[in-house]
Amino acid sequence: xxxxxxxxxxxxxxxxxxxxxxxxxxxxxxxxxxxxxxxxxxxxxxxxxxxxxxxxxxxxxxxxxxxxxxxxxxxxxxxxxxxxxxxxxxxxxxxxxxxxxxxxxxxxxxxxxxxxxx
Amino acid sequence: xxxxxxxxxxxxxxxxxxxxxxxxxxxxxxxxxxxxxxxxxxxxxxxxxxxxxxxxxxxxxxxxxxxxxxxxxxxxxxxxxxxxxxxxxxxxxxxxxxxxxxxxxxxxxxxxxxxxxxxxxxxxxxxxxxxxxxxxxxxxxxxxxxxxxxxxxxxxxxxxxxxxxxxxxxxxxxxxxxxxxxxxxxxxxxxxxxxxxxxxxxxxxxxxxxxxxxxxxxxxxxxxxxxxxxxxxxxxxxxxxxxxxxxxxxxxxxxxxxxxxxxxxxxxxxxxxxxxxxxxxxxxxxxxxxxxxxxxxxxxxxxxxxxxxxxxxxxxxxxxxxxxxxxxxxxxxxxxxxxxxxxxxxxxxxxxxxxxxxxxxxxxxxxxxxxxxxxxxxxxxxxxxxxxxxxxxxxxxxxxxxxxxxxxxxxxxxxxxxxxxxxxxxxxxxxxxxxxxxxxxxxxxxxxxxxxxxxxxxxxxxxxxxx
Numbered sequence: 001x002x003x004x005x006x007x008x009x010x011x012x013x014x015x016x017x018x019x020x021x022x023x024x025x026x027x028x029x030x031x032x033x034x035x036x037x038x039x040x041x042x043x044x045x046x047x048x049x050x051x052x053x054x055x056x057x058x059x060x061x062x063x064x065x066x067x068x069x070x071x072x073x074x075x076x077x078x079x080x081x082x083x084x085x086x087x088x089x090x091x092x093x094x095x096x097x098x099x100x101x102x103x104x105x106x107x108x109x110x111x112x113x114x115x116x117x118x
Numbered sequence: 119x120x121x122x123x124x125x126x127x128x129x130x131x132x133x134x135x136x137x138x139x140x141x142x143x144x145x146x147x148x149x150x151x152x153x154x155x156x157x158x159x160x161x162x163x164x165x166x167x168x169x170x171x172x173x174x175x176x177x178x179x180x181x182x183x184x185x186x187x188x189x190x191x192x193x194x195x196x197x198x199x200x201x202x203x204x205x206x207x208x209x210x211x212x213x214x215x216x217x218x219x220x221x222x223x224x225x226x227x228x229x230x231x232x233x234x235x236x237x238x239x240x241x242x243x244x245x246x247x248x249x250x251x252x253x254x255x256x257x258x259x260x261x262x263x264x265x266x267x268x269x270x271x272x273x274x275x276x277x278x279x280x281x282x283x284x285x286x287x288x289x290x291x292x293x294x295x296x297x298x299x300x301x302x303x304x305x306x307x308x309x310x311x312x313x314x315x316x317x318x319x320x321x322x323x324x325x326x327x328x329x330x331x332x333x334x335x336x337x338x339x340x341x342x343x344x345x346x347x348x349x350x351x352x353x354x355x356x357x358x359x360x361x362x363x364x365x366x367x368x369x370x371x372x373x374x375x376x377x378x379x380x381x382x383x384x385x386x387x388x389x390x391x392x393x394x395x396x397x398x399x400x401x402x403x404x405x406x407x408x409x410x411x412x413x414x415x416x417x418x419x420x421x422x423x424x425x426x427x428x429x430x431x432x433x434x435x436x437x438x439x440x441x442x443x444x445x446x447x448x449x450x451x452x453x454x455x456x457x458x459x460x461x462x463x464x465x466x467x468x469x470x471x472x473x474x475x476x477x478x479x480x481x482x483x484x485x486x487x488x489x490x491x492x493x494x495x496x497x498x499x500x501x502x503x504x505x506x507x508x509x510x511x512x513x514x515x516x517x518x519x520x521x522x523x524x525x526x527x528x529x530x531x532x533x534x535x536x537x538x539x540x541x542x543x544x545x546x547x548x549x550x551x552x553x554x555x556x557x558x559x560x561x562x563x564x565x566x567x568x569x570x571x572x573x574x575x576x577x578x579x580x581x582x583x584x585x
Binding site: 042043046047050051054055056057058059080081084085086087088089091092093095096097098100101 | 152155158165166167168169170171172181182183204206207208220222224225227244246267396397400447449450451
C-alpha cells in the first residue's frame with residue numbers, strides 16, 4: 001500500500017512539475033526569439049518586439065509563460081479582441097496596419113509560448 | 119530614486135483610500151474605464167483600425183502592403199480611394215482613417231545605400247530600427263523625437279521633431295526624396311531638382327502621394343550624457359533660455375499641480391557608457407496620478423504633497439549612443455495637443471497654460487512638455503521662417519481631452535502658435551493660410567500631383583478647404 005501511495009505521489013509530483021511553466025528567457029535571449037513563420041517573423045519584428053522583448057515596457061515578455069498563462073486562460077477570442085481594440089498600455093493592433101486576425105492569433109500564440117497547440 | 123518615491127505615492131494613495139472608506143474612494147476614483155469603441159469587425163466584415171491612443175477609428179475596405187516601389191506605384195494607380203498611408207498610427211488627428219485603402223510601408227524598411235555620409239533609406243523604416251542601422255556605419259540622425267515607434271515617412275509627413283535650439287526637425291535632415299504619385303509616377307526631388315515638389319513634399323501629411331525613399335544627412339554616432347533632474351517650476355522658467363543655449367538637447371516638463379519641473383539635457387561626451395537603468399517615467403506618472411486621485415480636491419494640499427515626495431529626488435545620469443537615449447519608451451498611452459510658438463513667447467504661454475490648468479482642470483496630471491526647434495524652409499513646416507518653442511499638453515487616454523480645444527488651443531492661437539500636424543487641433547483652411555506663407559503654393563502642387571483628390575480623406579479635404 002505504501003508503495004502504491006509513493007508511486008501515486010511520485011506521479012502527482014511529476015505532473016505538478018510538468019505544469020510548472022518553463023523558465024522565462026533572459027532579456028538577451030528574448031531579443032533573439034522570433035516566430036518560425038517568415039511572415040509572422042516580419043510582423044513581430046516591426047510591431048510586437050519593441051514592447052514584448054523590452055522588460056521596461058510592462059508588456060508580457062515573449063515566451064514568459066508566467067506572465068502569459070493568466071492571459072492565455074482568458075481564451076483566444078478575448079486576447080484577439082484586446083489586440084484589435086487595444087487594451088491598457090497595448091495600442092490597437094500593436095499598430096500593425098496590415099495584420100489580419102489570423103496573424104494576430106499566430107503572434108499571440110508565439111509570444112505566449114503556445115506555438116504548439118497540442 | 120524617482121521610481122521609489124513614485125511607488126510610495128501610488129501605494130500611499132491606495133492605503134489612504136482604504137482607510138478613508140467610501141468617501142475616500144469617491145475622491146480617489148478618478149480612474150476611468152476603457153473608452154467605448156466600435157466593434158472589432160463591422161457589418162461588412164472589415165477589421166477595425168485605431169490610432170495609438172484609440173480616438174481615431176476606421177474600417178478600411180482594403181489594406182495594402184507593397185513589397186517594393188514598383189508594387190507601390192501599381193497599387194496606387196488602382197487602389198480604392200481615399201488612399202491613406204499609415205505608419206505607427208501615432209497621429210492623434212484624423213490623417214490616417216479611410217473607408218478606402220489603408221497603405222502601410224512596413225515592407226519598405228531599411229537602409230538601401232550610402233552616398234558619402236548621406237543614407238538612402240526606405241521610407242517605411244521605423245525610427246527605432248533606423249538608429250541601429252545607421253550605427254552600423256558609425257553614423258546617426260542629428261536628432262530624434264522622444265518616441266521612436268514612428269515610421270520615417272510618418273514622422274516627416276507630420277514635421278515630427280526633437281529638441282535643441284540648433285537642431286532642426288527630422289525633415290531638416292532630408293536632402294532628397296522619391297515621391298510616388300497617386301497615378302503611379304515616380305518623382306525624384308531635391309533642392310536642385312523638382313525643387314517645388316521637394317519643398318512641398320518634405321512635410322506633406324501624406325497628401326501628395328507616398329514617399330518611398332529618403333536621402334538623409336547623418337552625423338557621427340557619438341555617445342551622449344543624459345541628465346534628468348527635478349527643480350522648482352520657477353527655476354526652470356528662469357534658466358530655460360540659458361540651458362537651450364548651453365546644451366545640445368534640452369527640454370523640460372512643467373508638472374502642473376506640483377510647482378515642479380523635470381529637466382532633461384543631452385550633451386556629447388567621450389565618457390564610457392553608463393547604464394540608463396530601468397524606466398522611471400511610468401512610475402513618475404503613477405505617482406502624479408496617485409496625487410490627483412488622493413488630493414485632487416485641494417490644489418494646495420496636492421502641491422505640498424508633491425513637493426514633499428518628489429522635490430528632493432536625486433538627479434539621474436546615463437551615457438550611451440544618442441539613438442539609445444534620445445527616444446524613450448512611452449508605455450502609458452495619452453492624447454496630446456502641441457503647438458509651436460514663436461520662441462520669444464513660448465515661456466509666457468507655458469505659464470498661462472499651467473495657470474489655466476491649475477485653475478480649471480484638477481483632473482490633469484500629465485506633465486507638459488517644453489521643447490525648442492531650429493528653423494527650416496519646408497513649406498508646411500511649423501518651423502518655417504524662424505525658431506519655434508513647442509508646448510505640449512497631454513491627457514491620459516482614458517481621460518477627457520475636449521478641454522484641450524476649449525481652454526488650451528485659444529491660448530496657443532492668441533500667441534501665433536502653429537499646430538503639430540499629428541496632434542490635436544481644430545485649425546483649417548484660411549486659419550492655416552494665415553500661419554503659413556507658402557500655403558497656397560502647397561495647395562497648387564497638391565492639385566497638380568493629385569487632381570482627383572485620391573489621397574484626401576474627409577479630414578484632409580476640410581484641412582485644405584476643399585469641402
